[in-house]
Amino acid sequence: MTISKLVKFTKLVEIKKDKTIYEVAEDFNIKIKASCDGKGKCGKCLVKATGMLSEPSKAELKLINEKKLSQGYRLACEAVILGDVEVIMEE
Numbered sequence: 197m198t199i200s201k202l203v204k205f206t207k208l209v210e211i212k213k214d215k216t217i218y219e220v221a222e223d224f225n226i227k228i229k230a231s232c233d234g235k236g237k238c239g240k241c242l243v244k245a246t247g248m249l250s251e252p253s254k255a256e257l258k259l260i261n262e263k264k265l266s267q268g269y270r271l272a273c274e275a276v277i278l279g280d281v282e283v284i285m286e287e
């Protein structure tokens with residue numbers, strides 16, 4: 197696999213309620229690919245994320261293969277941030 201561009205961002209933000217990676221990215225005008233508007237249906241919002249996140253949702257278990265899940269890939273629109281996280285987006 198060739199990665200043409202690797203985007204890594206670190207933001208220290210205070211989140212007043214549990215939000216998904218997708219929602220927080222939107223709050224900071226960070227574009228994440230999505231063709232289902234964050235409804236957990238397209239699988240386009242795949243990011244690599246580590247840290248305190250919710251358990252993989254049914255949509256993630258359906259749309260992400262086991263190998264990628266074990267490597268830390270998540271759907272940005274489904275993974276809820278519960279604490280410190282690091283997110284890597286590949287373009």
Ligand code: FES
Binds near residue numbers: 232233234239274
């Ligand atoms: S935006 Fe479509 S699955 Fe996340």
